[in-house]
Amino acid sequence: MPITYDAIGFIGLGAMGFPMAQNLAKKLPSSTQLHVFDVANDAMERLSEESGDRVSACHSAKEVAEKSVSAETQRTSLTQPAHPAASSLTNTPVRPTSP
Numbered sequence: 001m002p003i004t005y006d007a008i009g010f011i012g013l014g015a016m017g018f019p020m021a022q023n024l025a026k027k028l029p030s031s032t033q034l035h036v037f038d039v040a041n042d043a044m045e046r047l048s049e050e051s052g053d054r055v056s057a058c059h060s061a062k063e064v065a066e067k068s069v070s071a072e073t074q075r076t077s078l079t080q081p082a083h084p085a086a087s088s089l090t091n092t093p094v095r096p097t098s099p
Helices: 017-027 041-054 061-067 082-086
Strands: 007-011 033-037 055-057 074-076
Touching: 007 017, 007 061, 017 033, 017 041, 033 041, 033 061, 041 055
Parallel strands: 007 033, 007 074, 033 055
Antiparallel strands: none
8 A cells, every 4th residue: 555645845946856846746646735945936836837736835944844744754955055044944034045
């Protein structure tokens, strides 16, 4: 019997994270909600538009954690030094820095 989840949290929709979250949205059961956060709003909007009601764009990592509290799985895909700060469980968003 396959393992099922009501909600999964995913933080970080960059070069690696976006396709990973995209794949999850396509392959998870229709009853599973994917809650996502990234410092780049356009990545969240694009994934939400592609996946419809399956993906919920959140305003912070804290919101991802709260909405997926029943989930046993939360994933992060972070690359820049400022991003771990943005993924903390605060309501203060951090904007990306130029490399």
